[in-house]
Amino acid sequence: MKLVKKLFIYISALITYPFLALPAFAETSLDPCKDTSGISAALCSLGGENVARTIQNVVVFFIVISVVIALLYLLYGGVKWITSRGEKTEVEAARNHIMAAIIGLVVVFLAIFIISLVLAAFGLKFDSLTIPTITSQ
Secondary structure, eight states: OHHHHHHHHHHHHHHGGGGOOOOOOSSSOOOOOTTTOOOOOOOOOTTTTTHHHHHHHHHHHHHHHHHHHHHHHHHHHHHHTTTTTOOHHHHHHHHHHHHHHHHHHHHHHHHHHHHHHHHHHTTTTTGOOOOOOOOOO
């Protein structure tokens, strides 16, 4: 009985799969960005010339977010130190928060320095980063 079921499945698959193939649009001009609006229009505007600017904006965004988070963590450690009432364990915990925030800020600024150093080694600047495009002649 199992052999009959397997044979039925294989034969039905052999018959139906060729009819499920979608037509290929290799010969037609299919433009997915034609008549778009909203988010899809914004995504379609990201061409090869805008990729470098997008990468730069994302990196700057994460740097700003990480600096803000580190400063808020530093502020939290300071408030925790002020409200510790001189207890040793709470002062030590607040000091650990402040040190972690300072180390985080140092790491962020070192990352900016290393990115600038690597780009300078290749003769690039972070504010004028461009990705080369291939053009057909």
